[in-house]
Amino acid sequence: MTRPQDELRGWAAARKAILSGLRFTSLRLRLVVVFGLVALTAAVSASGIAYWLNREAVLTRTQDAVLRDFQQEMRNHASMLPVHPAQDELQRTAGQMANSSQRFSVLLVAQDPNGKTVVGNSELDTFTLEDVPKSLQKAVNKEQPLSSNNKSAYHLYWQRITDHDKPYLVGGARVIGGTTTGYMLKSLEPEAKDLNSLAWSLGIATGLALIGSALLAQAAATTVLKPVHRLGIAARRLGEGKLDTRLRVSGTDELADLSRTFNHTAEALEKRVADMSARDEASRRFVADMSHELRTPLTAITAVTEILEEELDAETGSVDPMIEPAVRLVVSETRRLNDLVENLMEVTRFDAGTARLVLDDVDIADQITACIDARAWLDAVDLDAERGITARLDPRRLDVILANLIGNALKHGGSPVRVSVRVEGEELVIEVQDHGPGIPGDVLPHVFDRFYKASASRPRSEGSGLGLSIALENAHIHGGEITAANAPKGGAVFTLRLPQDASELLTDDLRDGNGNGNENGPGNGHGSGNSTEDTAG
Structure with missing residues (x-):
């Protein structure tokens, strides 16, 4: 079973991969998103304002026409009714009023001589008093006090309602001097359909504007990013040395x-x-x-x-x-x-760049023994190396490296110097450790520098000041490395790491072994035993 930590690491790695994949187009995406948001905001705002203005204009125009027509019908027909009309009179008058140009339903309500409420409807059981909001009924039948600004005791009132998801306009007025009150009901469904069509048109226009803005953003991003992309490629080529x-x-x-x-x-x-x-x-x-x-x-x-x-x-x-x-x-x-x-x-x-390798199969223990024997260091060096560890290296350059590392340890750390050999995978590791005070911390990063002296008061030393740097170069040409450090229990430790087979480093024209140009380089009995006498402590 997978552990939760492993799953979390997997999700993190996947997220990082996705983000790295999007990083190349992040600026392009930002431009498109910004253009899209600006266009969407502008289009939605313009569409909303246009819809609201058109809606108010359509409804107001229809509403004014219907109310004006209803008011005119109330004057022409309802005002001619007696104070206490009969039910058939109300019914006939409602039918006449409903035949107006606006084609609305009419409901007339009055009181007979006995005080009983009678109702006349242009469309039976279609428009009843229950369809009229109570607040509208109350406003229509409320008598207003007369004043210089109010010449009539009753006024025309209207209200928009929705019944079964269909919009309607309801209006009402009372006949002055009588008991008759008239109500009208006008369907606003045609206007609602027109407004829905307008909304769809504005929505389509908004979508087209959004698509156009995305295409415009893409074109703008391409125009801007193409030179930036070329500049990035040129900068990388420049960084590569071109x-x-x-x-x-x-x-x-x-x-x-x-x-x-x-x-x-x-x-x-x-x-x-x-x-x-x-x-x-x-x-x-x-x-x-x-x-x-x-x-x-x-x-x-x-x-x-x-x-x-x-x-x-x-x-x-x-x-x-x-x-x-x-x-x-x-x-x-x-x-x-x-x-x-x-x-x-x-x-x-x-x-x-003319230094070349001349490779041979080398027994590491024999090579180290020969190196210290040629320089009379047998009594000062403890060798910890198993017989039979071989590597394909340049024996002369390996001798140069060993002579410099061991000689440097003897002169700065004193004997005995311990040399150990081990194999890690396909890598050969040789450690040279002395028993001196170690290398000062400010000197440690510079021990492989050419002619580096740890003290300005001691600029002169017995060596050339180049030995450790040459040893490092010889390690590099093998594809290896040398590191310097201080042992926990005291003394300096130089660690040499070399591949067991350096054949892959040779080019095809050097595989015959004739490409070496260093046969006269340091490697004699006393040519490279030391180089940084004033760098190690």
Whole structure:
């Protein structure tokens, strides 16, 4: 069974996917919705006002015509009745009044000489006194006081009613000087049908206006969003490094100004990057040329210093004891200068992108043992690696990495340095841990920077300051990584992660193993043992 948490996560993921799918058209949707709401509001308001005005005009016109006709019939016929008419007289008069042009039903109510109520109806059992609202009856039969503003004791009153969902107009008036009261009933159903037709027409017009506004919004959104979409594509291309990307500019509106601004920015960025690339290329070329030029005199100087070193170590003692310290200093500095030149040449290969891998099947335990044995570190290193762990790597570059990491740990953390090897999935993990005070927190992010010194008061160190950065580059070219951290119990820990098989990193033209350009890079017995002597604590 699925847990509620899993279901909630599933719904959240689905909601996120839907929102991400709508994100591309969110501005388009907003434009369409806004246009639609504005159009709907305007259309509904206009339709409502038009319907109300037409309804009042139609009903008022019909109402005035019917009431005027009824009032005229009351004067012409009902006023001619005696004070106390008989029932047949009321019936006849009601029929005459109903034959008017407006064709309404008539109900006449009066009192006979005996005070009994008599009723005359133009349509028997169709329009009765019960159909007349009580309030209207009361108003019609109420005698009004006479005054200068009121010349008549009785007035004509009317009211709109609904019976069985059908609209009617009911009016009434009383004959002055008699007991007869007349009521009329006029159906307003034809007018209601006309008004319903008008409502349907206005509704259709509102729908058409809404559809038109949606189409207009779509066209406007397309007009606005197409340049924005092109600008987004151009910005992505620019971010991908295609600095020659430009937009086609047409028009004089704000979007055209934005496109022109983008083109100017892209042009300035392309020029700036081109200038920086040229300066960077010139700098790399200078370092490479300088390193190559230094190798020839360094070769001669190195040969001389080796002869001097042999003389120092000879038992004959042919070197004057007074100049022996100077000779040893020259030998040491010459060796250091040679290491620096070799490291600079290696760095220029990485910067120029000419560094290549020469892969071979390597037994990791044997490789680490050979590395520390060549540098006389066997007594200072504890190796924890099982035999038989193999990887397809560049053995020379792996030796460079190990020499730098172990040498750095020995010089800054002291012995014993522990080197452990394990395999995680298809990844080879090598950890180098020392027992020193660790790396200060402000130094830790910079341990792989070139020529970084932890203290400005100690700018000079025995190493070149490039070893750890070269080790990191060698890890990267294998598709791996090196991280530095402090162990919980003290000491610095450098973790090297490499793929067990780096063959996939080689291009087709390098799979024969002839693409290496670093055969003379650091990797000798003392060329890359240390690089950040003043960065680790």
